[in-house]
Amino acid sequence: SQTIHQWPATLVQPVGSPLSLECTVEGTSNPNLYWYRQAAGRGLQLLFYSVGIGQISSEVPQNLSASRPQDRQFILSSKKLLLSDSGFYLCAWRGGNYGYTFGSGTRLTVV
Amino acid sequence: GENVEQHPSTLSVQEGDSAVIKCTYSDSASNYFPWYKQELGKGPQLIIDIRSNVGEKKDQRIAVTLNKTAKHFSLHITETQPEDSAVYFCAEGGGSNYKLTFGKGTLLTVNP
Numbered sequence: 001s002q003t004i005h006q007w008p009a010t011l012v013q014p015v016g017s018p019l020s021l022e023c024t025v026e027g028t029s030n031p032n033l034y035w036y037r038q039a040a041g042r043g044l045q046l047l048f049y050s051v052g053i054g055q056i057s058s059e060v061p062q063n064l065s066a067s068r069p070q071d072r073q074f075i076l077s078s079k080k081l082l083l084s085d086s087g088f089y090l091c092a093w094r095g096g097n098y099g100y101t102f103g104s105g106t107r108l109t110v111v
Numbered sequence: 112g113e114n115v116e117q118h119p120s121t122l123s124v125q126e127g128d129s130a131v132i133k134c135t136y137s138d139s140a141s142n143y144f145p146w147y148k149q150e151l152g153k154g155p156q157l158i159i160d161i162r163s164n165v166g167e168k169k170d171q172r173i174a175v176t177l178n179k180t181a182k183h184f185s186l187h188i189t190e191t192q193p194e195d196s197a198v199y200f201c202a203e204g205g206g207s208n209y210k211l212t213f214g215k216g217t218l219l220t221v222n223p
Contacts, residue, residue, distance in 0.1 A: 006154075042198055042215065042216040042218070043213070044155070044213040049209060049210060090155070094209065094211075099143075099145055099160060100211055102147075103154050104153060107152070
């Protein structure tokens with residue numbers, strides 16, 4: 001069966017520090033992968049999606065970047081965090097039936 | 112671009128009552144409509160979905176109805192229980208891209 005792993009679960013980082021969040025999927029190949037951010041207002045904002053290795057599409061201009069070095073690995077990064085980067089970050093993958101499966105999320109607090 | 116409107120933003124019901132959440136969408140090419148439940152501090156979980164070739168789908172106490180002509184779909188929860196309390200998101204997809212577009216969510220509170 002397919003599973004998605006996301007870590008860390010929580011992270012507190014100072015302003016100006018770098019960021020790396022990792023997401024991996026097991027039990028499937030060539031998945032579509034997504035990074036979402038959820039602010040306190042509950043909405044899900046799509047940040048990046050990837051349909052294959054090295055293929056990244058950015059949805060909104062921001063202080064973050066994404067990479068897909070391997071088929072089932074999706075990384076969200078920043079060189080210098082801002083206070084506004086705080087939020088709940090969710091990774092998801094899409095199977096062939098359009099449905100998304102979300103990871104358990106990373107709560108990022110920038111202080 | 113795609114847009115999904117979800118109402119209400121908050122909903123409070125008594126245990127045992129029914130809850131209905133409604134969404135409208137704009138992309139005529141959409142053919143997949145899932146609903147997600149998100150509990151506090153967790154990722155959203157798919158609870159039910161419907162495709163545009165059917166008008167209604169039911170799974171125990173939850174059901175989803177779709178009116179493709181009017182471009183709206185609804186989630187119905189009957190005999191609500193306190194554990195149904197969560198944020199619920201509708202979404203639409205299946206068009207010309209690989210993305211789901213989500214509504215802004217409904218905070219459902221079931222009071223015992």
